[in-house]
Amino acid sequence: MVTGGFRSRHSIEQDLSSGAADIVGLGRPMCLIADAPDRLLAGLQSLPRYEDRLGRLPSWLGGLKRLKIAKAMDGFAAIYWFYEQLWLLGHGGMADERLPILKTFMTADKRNKAIMRTRTAMTNNFVTLAENEVEP
Ligand SMILES: Cc1cc2nc3c(=O)[nH]c(=O)nc-3n(C[C@H](O)[C@H](O)[C@H](O)COP(=O)(O)O)c2cc1C
Structure with a gap:
């Protein structure tokens, strides 16, 4: 393959x-x-x-591409753009190829963090419930 x-x-x-x-x-x-x-x-x-x-870094910031962190952010922004399209397909049924890359990165990052917070809270809740069910 x-x-x-x-x-x-x-x-x-x-x-x-x-x-x-x-x-x-x-x-x-x-x-x-x-x-x-x-x-x-x-x-x-x-x-x-x-x-x-995907436009990513504007040309006037092109020099930043030499920095590893800027390059990594650039790559993350591009992959997050695709994550957001999957989110749209799953939730609205329609992807949107006009999504702006940087704004989309911020939106997807914010949502990912919220999802992770919910998951952690659910896991903690589950662990507490499981602990309470254990016979002393
Ligand atoms: C949103 C997204 C998620 C991906 N997740 C994975 C992954 O979990 N594991 C993996 O090996 N590759 C992953 N890939 C890489 C793809 O499998 C594929 O190798 C890559 O996108 C190159 O193929 P393409 O040019 O058709 O996009 C992912 C790609 C995208 C766009």
């Missing part, structure tokens, strides 16, 4: 027919187009390369 960067029907067909791969994985396009494989099988020639359109 091979995954990473497959967007065109032609390259997928080539790799499968040459035996280079038995299965090809699609990741980022499916965060917005959940039926991407069906569309390719139906004849669509290529899927959007959303990652190329």
Whole structure:
């Protein structure tokens, strides 16, 4: 199985027919187009390369890319943009390719923290309940 960067029907067909791969994985396009494989099988020639359109650091901050922390933030912002699309698909049924990257990063980060707080509270609650059920 091979995954990473497959967007065109032609390259997928080539790799499968040459035996280079038995299965090809699609990741980022499916965060917005959940039926991407069906569309390719139906004849669509290529899927959007959303990652190329993500503006990330503005060009005037380009020098920051030399800093490891800025590079890491840049990468996180891009992956969070895809997380947010999955969230939209799950909650509203529609992804939105116009989402702004930095604002989306903040929204997704805030939500992730809230989810983690709820999970921790639930786990603590469960542990307390379990402890209270244990016979002395
Ligand atoms: C939202 C999201 C979550 C992912 N989670 C994982 C993961 O948990 N484990 C993993 O090995 N790869 C993960 N990946 C990487 C994908 O499996 C895939 O290798 C990568 O996105 C490259 O393929 P693509 O160019 O089709 O997106 C994730 C990718 C995305 C976009």
